[in-house]
Amino acid sequence: MVIGILGAGQLARMLALAGKPLGLKFIFLDPTPNSCAADLGKHLLGDYTNKTLLTQLAAEADIITYEFENVPVEIIDYLNQNTPVYPSAKALLIGQDRITEKTFLQDLDIATAPYAPVSSLEELQQAMSDIGYPAILKTRRLGYDGKGQVVLQSTQDLDSAWEAMKNAPAVVEGFVPFDREVSLIASRSVSGEVVYYPLSENTHHKGILRLAKNTQNDPLQAQAEGIINSILTALDYVGTIALELFAVDDKLIANEFAPRVHNSGHWTIEGSETSQFENHLRAIMDMPLGTTNSLGYAAMQNFIGRVPASKKLLSLSQVHLHLYDKAARKGRKLAHATARTESLEHFTDLIESLTALARQSDDS
Amino acid sequence: MVIGILGAGQLARMLALAGKPLGLKFIFLDPTPNSCAADLGKHLLGDYTNKTLLTQLAAEADIITYEFENVPVEIIDYLNQNTPVYPSAKALLIGQDRITEKTFLQDLDIATAPYAPVSSLEELQQAMSDIGYPAILKTRRLGYDGKGQVVLQSTQDLDSAWEAMKNAPAVVEGFVPFDREVSLIASRSVSGEVVYYPLSENTHHKGILRLAKNTQNDPLQAQAEGIINSILTALDYVGTIALELFAVDDKLIANEFAPRVHNSGHWTIEGSETSQFENHLRAIMDMPLGTTNSLGYAAMQNFIGRVPASKKLLSLSQVHLHLYDKAARKGRKLAHATARTESLEHFTDLIESLTALARQSDDS
Structure with a gap:
């Protein structure tokens, strides 16, 4: 059986090392030459939106998965026409947007930090009067490992924090005083x-x-x-x-x-x-x-x-x-x-x- | 670091799977196409005596090892001129011949089964009068997984057993009544x-x-x-x-x-x-x-x-x-x-x- 993976970084590498003893073969799509999983299978070198490579991936793999959550959902839908992709586009779609994710969690009665969507400096100021300091301003999408995040300690931080978002849709989250x-x-x-x-x-x-x-x-x-x-x-x-x-x-x-x-x-x-x-x-x-x-x-x-x-x-x-x-x-x-x-x-x-x-x- | 391995079977495969997390790369020499370790590194496809491939193996590997003990010692010596090979030719040489191995063990005061070298039917008959039944007749070299072995239960087995050796130098070993x-x-x-x-x-x-x-x-x-x-x-x-x-x-x-x-x-x-x-x-x-x-x-x-x-x-x-x-x-x-x-x-x-x-x- 052949497993296709979007991405050939360390997570794909450890998936492949775990899969070899199960008799699996791997095919990776990743735009980076010499990606670190590449020599554990076949490496399709190119962009994640490259239709020819996506078609090849779907044709050669029996099942497809991915190692990062910023895959465009259209790509999953495209691949899924011919080959099952897990986790599904639904999981990806919800996880990719911090507001959608928080709404999804709250609909399931799961506690989250207080939050508010923010798309302008005014909205940020308004939201902060409800949420209170400290708080964290984050891009709604494409954040990981602390990227796209700014800590807000007081009203003085708001201007520069909003500037750092570069007008990207954002979310402000109340800081949780965790143990x-x-x-x-x-x-x-x-x-x-x-x-x-x-x-x-x-x-x-x-x-x-x-x-x-x-x-x-x-x-x-x-x-x-x-x-x-x-x-x-x-x-x-x-x-x-x-x-x-x-x-x-x-x-x-x-x-x-x-x-x-x-x-x-x-x-x-x-x-x-x-x-x-x-x-x-x-x-x-x-x-x-x-x-x-x-x-x-x-x-x-x-x-x-x-x-x-x-x-x-x-x-x-x-x-x-x-x-x-x-x-x-x-x-x-x-x-x-x-x-x-x-x-x-x-x-x-x-x-x-x-x-x-x-x-x-x-x-x- | 690149590890060269003579052989690309399951032992080489499991070596490579253990070595990847240590950051190692692998190069295998094996005459069998699609050997089971092959896709975990570079596969040099050819005979173990192929000088061109041996030279390439020694040039590309930092250290060489092997997954089977029937490697001709000359090959190890050849490779070792440029690249360290472990275990050494000495270990291989002794292990490849059952008589040399038994002599080596006895020289170290390590108990072995009674044994005698045998190179004719007459020698086999003579040896069996000392060793006694049951016993096992084995080729001196190239045996593994019970290949090249015949059990001797009585004098009646001697003719056919010797015939099975096809005149290859052999050793007869007394059966050890093990727990x-x-x-x-x-x-x-x-x-x-x-x-x-x-x-x-x-x-x-x-x-x-x-x-x-x-x-x-x-x-x-x-x-x-x-x-x-x-x-x-x-x-x-x-x-x-x-x-x-x-x-x-x-x-x-x-x-x-x-x-x-x-x-x-x-x-x-x-x-x-x-x-x-x-x-x-x-x-x-x-x-x-x-x-x-x-x-x-x-x-x-x-x-x-x-x-x-x-x-x-x-x-x-x-x-x-x-x-x-x-x-x-x-x-x-x-x-x-x-x-x-x-x-x-x-x-x-x-x-x-x-x-x-x-x-x-x-x-x-």
């Missing part, structure tokens, strides 16, 4: 089987995920599963999904979801019986899903801009290295390392070591 | 760091490995490590090695070693903190070796000739599938599945299920 940032990753198959991973506890810096670690019997697990389950059902979702949440006391507030495998689930490669990548593939092939039990404590540290020497990382006992084979560039996700262990003390030590190594090498 | 067949897998790096895996308990049928499972605190572990350690030191070995042993009461008798990753170590992919494949790569790159602690109970079931439907296998909780992407052929190793679990009861059930599925599909 923890967590994410729930789940997979749902064509037949409707659902599995949930343990909540991941996430640390961001400058809008980019740095550290993600699994939780053990988190008191908010059941609440998070309830939330994601209504999303999965409403979307008739197929594949792996990631839902980012704020934990405030004993309540969860939904931030956003990504209709794909997610950076905060990379620890599942070694830390779970079945990884988020394998379960995404099983889900879209309508195979039985793999169990998601954790194998001890697991945490993932991102390496951004620069990667510590492999020898240093591999000298840490029970640390696993994932280099993405990407050229180093400021602010670019180049690699991650996973620590997995049965001992909480060792776990704490490993996280400390990995964070220190990341800090030495991070340039962002 | 268990086990193997020890170890890795040794360029710097001399050594790690040992827990003993694997192996079940063969018609000379082919069917089931391998890890042991927990096996009473013979320390004895096996002592044996393999003298072999590693004597050979100044670099890479992963597999030593097959017979357990008789509280003693181990060496059968043979393979200077490579080994079928009885496939359960280390999910069953160990670091797999035999990753540790082979770390060893030849002179990186720190990964810990070899087991993650619960782990067993591997081979699928030979035919593979059960993926859906059936993946419906078993905590079972992992490894399809080699090889065309089905009678007696051919096509895939394996690994069961891993913390529960002994579940482990026993899974082995039973996997064995039953294998029996339904095995044609050998």
Whole structure:
């Protein structure tokens, strides 16, 4: 069976590495030469809107999926005429627009931060009198890793913040005074089987995920599963999904979801019986899903801009290295390392070591 | 870094899958078109003695290794002029000839089955009067998976057995009345760091490995490590090695070693903190070796000739599938599945299920 993937970055690469043992072959469409998944399958080099390549992708693949949520929905619809695409255009469409997404969540009675659509400086000023400071102004579309976001601390920030939006439709969101940032990753198959991973506890810096670690019997697990389950059902979702949440006391507030495998689930490669990548593939092939039990404590540290020497990382006992084979560039996700262990003390030590190594090498 | 591999079968495939996350690239030399590792790197299609291709392999690879032990030693010597080859020609040379191997082991005071070289029917008759029945007549060279072997139950078998050897130099080995067949897998790096895996308990049928499972605190572990350690030191070995042993009461008798990753170590992919494949790569790159602690109970079931439907296998909780992407052929190793679990009861059930599925599909 051939899986087609829009995008050939590190997520596609890890999907392919998970899929090879299942006997799968891969074909990628990506405009970047030497994309990091490219040598794990066939690489169609060209734009995502290139009809000839899209037609070839649909012809050669049995099932198509994608590694990023900014795919134009028209492309999914086009591909889907001949070849099933998972997750569906509906999930993508809702996730691509922050207002549509928030409305969708509220319609499902899922708590979100207070928000308001904003398309002019006046609307921003008006919205802020309701929402209050601090708040975050974000572009409605195409944001990721903190891009297209400005923090608003007081009325003095409004002019420059609005200018930064460059008249793009925006949304202003009230800041949630969270205790923890967590994410729930789940997979749902064509037949409707659902599995949930343990909540991941996430640390961001400058809008980019740095550290993600699994939780053990988190008191908010059941609440998070309830939330994601209504999303999965409403979307008739197929594949792996990631839902980012704020934990405030004993309540969860939904931030956003990504209709794909997610950076905060990379620890599942070694830390779970079945990884988020394998379960995404099983889900879209309508195979039985793999169990998601954790194998001890697991945490993932991102390496951004620069990667510590492999020898240093591999000298840490029970640390696993994932280099993405990407050229180093400021602010670019180049690699991650996973620590997995049965001992909480060792776990704490490993996280400390990995964070220190990341800090030495991070340039962002 | 580019790793060159002689052979592009399933062992090379699993090496490449383990090496990609370490940022490695692969180049394979293999005479078989569409070899199953081929699409994980560059495939040089041609004979192992093809000088042009060998020169290209040595030029493009930073380090060379191999996935089978029948590589002519001259080839290793040729490659080694320009590019380091691990394990060394010495390990290969000794392992390729059953007499040289047995002599080598006995020189290290390692117990073996009684044996005698045999190059005529008369010598066979003479040897059998010393060794006694039952015994096994084997070709001195190029045997694997029970090929080139004939069991001798009585004097009546001698004529036909010798005929089957077709005048190839042979060895007759006394049958060891073993309690268990086990193997020890170890890795040794360029710097001399050594790690040992827990003993694997192996079940063969018609000379082919069917089931391998890890042991927990096996009473013979320390004895096996002592044996393999003298072999590693004597050979100044670099890479992963597999030593097959017979357990008789509280003693181990060496059968043979393979200077490579080994079928009885496939359960280390999910069953160990670091797999035999990753540790082979770390060893030849002179990186720190990964810990070899087991993650619960782990067993591997081979699928030979035919593979059960993926859906059936993946419906078993905590079972992992490894399809080699090889065309089905009678007696051919096509895939394996690994069961891993913390529960002994579940482990026993899974082995039973996997064995039953294998029996339904095995044609050998």
